[in-house]
Each structure stands twice: as structure tokens, then as C-alpha cells.
Amino acid sequence: MWIRGDGAGLGPFSGDLVDQYWQWEQDPAVLVGYGRQTPDSLDNRREGYQHQARGTDDQLRFTVYDMSGAEPAPVGTTAVLIDHHVRTGEFVIQLSAASRGRGIGTEATRLTLDYAFHITNLRCVYLAVLSPNTAAIRAYEKAGFRTIGERRQSGYWLGEPANETLMDAIPADFPGTSAVRHIVEPAL
Numbered sequence: 677m678w679i680r681g682d683g684a685g686l687g688p689f690s691g692d693l694v695d696q697y698w699q700w701e702q703d704p705a706v707l708v709g710y711g712r713q714t715p716d717s718l719d720n721r722r723e724g725y726q727h728q729a730r731g732t733d734d735q736l737r738f739t740v741y742d743m744s745g746a747e748p749a750p751v752g753t754t755a756v757l758i759d760h761h762v763r764t765g766e767f768v769i770q771l772s773a774a775s776r777g778r779g780i781g782t783e784a785t786r787l788t789l790d791y792a793f794h795i796t797n798l799r800c801v802y803l804a805v806l807s808p809n810t811a812a813i814r815a816y817e818k819a820g821f822r823t824i825g826e827r828r829q830s831g832y833w834l835g836e837p838a839n840e841t842l843m844d845a846i847p848a849d850f851p852g853t854s855a856v857r858h859i860v861e862p863a864l
């Protein structure tokens with residue numbers, strides 16, 4: 677586990693878990709949330725993993741762990757796709773259906789921002805989320821993202837055209853204690 681909070685932790689993105697990543701990604705809520713319109717094949721996902729695993733200079737990728745049991749359990753992934761020219765990155769997240777609605781998405785988002793700001797030294801992390809995806813928007817707000825606008829009619833939600841809410845986060849907005857700082861400067 678690289679960093680952890682009370683209920684969630686971030687660990688390595690791992691080839692051992694790629695079949696689980698694929699399974700979570702085919703859930704209808706994830707397909708609709710991401711705007712993906714066809715299911716992926718396991719073979720294609722395994723090949724895609726190899727590409728992702730070679731691209732870690734330009735991507736933060738983590739497995740999200742549920743820390744509420746006796747052992748940490750993998751339940752999802754987060755990523756930040758980095759633009760080194762301007763020190764920014766685009767955030768994405770997905771959790772397994774069974775792990776949603778318990779605060780894990782909020783905490784995993786916050787931990788990913790913590791890593792992006794305090795280890796990767798990004799100046800801004802941004803995202804676009806379909807506006808009807810109210811649970812995702814609420815989790816992002818609680819984790820430190822702010823709404824900065826809305827892109828009109830740029831996606832689909834359950835067969836209907838939908839707007840996308842645009843959000844960003846900067847280090848000055850980072851809420852509360854940093855788990856990274858606590859590891860680096862435990863005495864402070």
C-alpha cells in the first residue's frame with residue numbers, strides 16, 4: 677500500500693489484477709459513466725494493460741483498496757494522465773459495484789490528489805464528468821474538486837444527450853491533512 681486513509685488505500689497498478697480491472701470496467705454503470713459504448717474483450721484489456729504498464733512516466737495509476745476488512749481488498753482503480761509540459765493531469769476513477777456508496781470513492785480521489793500534488797508536483801488536476809452522474813460529482817466535490825463550468829451536449833447518459841461538468845483541483849484547495857506529508861514528516 678503506497679498511501680492509505682481510514683477506509684481506502686492506494687497500491688500498485690498490477691498485472692496480477694488485470695482480469696479484475698476488466699471485470700469492473702464492464703459494469704454498465706462504468707460503461708455509461710465513461711461514455712464507452714461497447715464491452716471490451718479480456719484479450720484486448722490484457723494487451724491494453726501492457727501498454728499502460730510501460731507508460732508510467734506519463735501516468736499515475738493505482739489500485740484502490742478497501743481497508744475496512746481484516747486484509748486490504750482491491751476494489752477499483754484511479755489514474756491521472758499527466759501533461760508534463762504544463763504540470764497538469766486528467767483524473768479518472770472506477771470502483772466495483774459492490775464497493776460503491778461507502779465513501780471509498782471520495783477517499784481514493786482525495787488520496788490520488790494528495791499523491792499528484794505532493795509527490796508528482798502537479799499544479800492542477802482536472803476532469804470531465806457527465807452531469808447526470810451526481811454520485812461522482814458529489815464524491816469529487818468532497819475530495820477537493822470544484823466545478824468550473826459545463827460543456828454542452830458533449831456526451832450521452834442512458835441514451836439521451838447530456839452535458840459534461842468540468843471540475844479542477846489545485847494544491848491550495850487540498851482539504852485537510854496530507855497522508856503523503858504524514859509519511860515524509862511524521863513528527864510534524
Ligand SMILES: CC(C)(COP(=O)(O)OP(=O)(O)OC[C@H]1O[C@@H](n2cnc3c(N)ncnc32)[C@H](O)[C@@H]1OP(=O)(O)O)[C@@H](O)C(=O)NCCC(=O)NCCS
Binds near residue numbers: 710775776778779810
Ligand atoms: C463515481 C464513484 C467513483 C464514486 O465512488 P463512491 O465510493 O460510490 O462514492 P462515495 O460513497 O465516496 O460518495 C458518493 C456521494 O454521492 C452521493 N450520492 C450517491 N448517489 C447519489 C445520487 N443519485 N444523487 C446525489 N448524490 C448521490 C452519496 O450519498 C455520497 O455523498 P454523501 O457522502 O454526501 O452522502 C463510483 O460510484 C463509481 O465507480 N461509479 C461508476 C464509474 C463512474 O461513474 N466513474 C466516474 C466517471 S467520470
